[in-house]
Amino acid sequence: MPEVPDVGPLAAALRSLYAVPPEDFMAERRRLVAAEKADGDPAVAKEIGALRKPSLAAWAVNLLAREAPDLVDGLADLGGRMRAAQGRLDTATLTSLRPERDQLLEEVVRTTVQLVADAGRTCSPAAQQDVRATAIAALADEQAMAAVASGQLARTLSYSGFGEVDLAEAVVRTTSGAILSVVKGGGAGPRARGDRRRDDHGAGEHDQADDERGDDERGDDEVGDADGGDAPDEAQLRAALEAAEKQLAVAESEVGRARERAEETRERLAVVERQLAKARAADERALEAVTDAVRARKAAEAARHTAQEALAEHGGPHA
Template identity: 65%
Template sequence: MADRVAEAMQDLYAVEPDEFMATRSRLVADAKAASDKEAATEIGRLRKPSLAAWAVNLTAREAEDVVADLVDLGERMRSAQSRLDAAALTGMRKERDATVEVYVRAATRAVSDAGRSLSPAAQQEVRATAIAALADEQASAAVTSGQLTRSLSYSGFGEVDLAEALARTTGGAILTVVPGGRGPGPAGRSGGGGKAAGDEAGDEPVGDEPGHEPAGDEVAERRAEREAELAEAERRLADAERAVAAARERAEETRERLAVVERQLAKAREADERALEAVTDAVRDRKQAQAARDEARKALGEPD
């Protein structure tokens, strides 16, 4: 199952945004046809990346050298930071600005080659993601994974928030791609690290007094209560996941509408500039015509 989901992610996060839903549906159907219902469920809940995240994913595939330069600079900057080497960090400032600028241009060009365009707002998200990759090792790995679902940002201190930003780790380990999914380590546990319903029942019940051996009915009752709590927690998490996905879809639609408005505004400004130029030319022509008229009147001896 894990291999099927990992392969599906590789395919899914390589397609253009307009093809994401159809591709995901096809991959779900393939998993169902292979009788892998668990993989079909996980694939079906993979989140569509924002336009900026797709641009970052595309750049990881189309501009490997540019991404490698970003990763290398980030390693050097973090090393200098760990040594508290202020002079080294200051010396890398121009390189940092240039590297980020090259990265944003590469992302913009990759998107353009794919027949799309990045709005100024989306370009700012790509820029913020590159800066986050310089500051944080995990963010750097996320940027190179090609499976980012949203843009990243760095506040200037602490770690970069990667919550719901990745479909999987760079090592291929599946994160929590389904509510309550059990991936490796803490990220794969549901709730606050409590036991899942499928864990062994022989562990000592939490809260029992030393030496107390609960009866079989009591154990079954407690287990049923925990399973009910787990089911409710997974239901709430599923609702929250759907709400987040819907909110991100709306945000992407809003950004796309904003891009359309920005393009219309740019065209309107160009039209306004042309109109002002036409007014200037018309005023100049009127002055010339008035001067010519006055000269003609003088030649005829007519008063002004």
């Protein structure tokens, strides 16, 4: 994520943008960009314009974070207990928590499906699997839990069974690495709540120290060799800066086009998924019709056989 110029307006925009239905995302993003430009804040407008449209499954998880905060709280609580037991290598506790884990995951998926249905959409089996995988990732990783609680996922998460959960391009972060915003009432652990306080009031001392160390480390690479020849003059430096800015502009343009193509692809995929759901429903109705027809045919055959036997008893010819 590029540097966040102003956490306050951007955080407010995130809350608004990721709360709208997927089909309204692009229009809402354009509205927010126009509003920030009108307020004289082009830097924030640029950041808002770069926000990714969530996948349908990510939108469903965001919906869960907003509409079922108690359930997300439960997910955070269980995840904390499981990670603590894992840290102690307490296999007995982990085993005892397994039924609670399975029940909670089922409730997360079931509630999400219902919320999506209440919003006038269908949560496909594939999307349900993505929702479940995201909940598993939240149980395993504290930062993933904070991302889920933020209600601002752009994509769903997954956990491979070791290491940290990859949050790249999944949720907006500040330059300190903290998740930008957490939905009030959502289940976030102590780390997430600390991140939220830093987001509201600026980076904490720990983050500032990290940034200063990063500057020192970068300085070793950026400082030229004192014996490596004459230092470049101002004109050369300006030329290098201009070239770098042009390269950045081209790269940002490519990123924008790529994101637009991805969003268009997701829209087409959503249409195909809806058509597939309709086709499956039609196929089920057709199979039911076949079953009814076969049943009717058997009934007709039985009736014919009964009539033939009755006719034979009366000495008449067989049909």
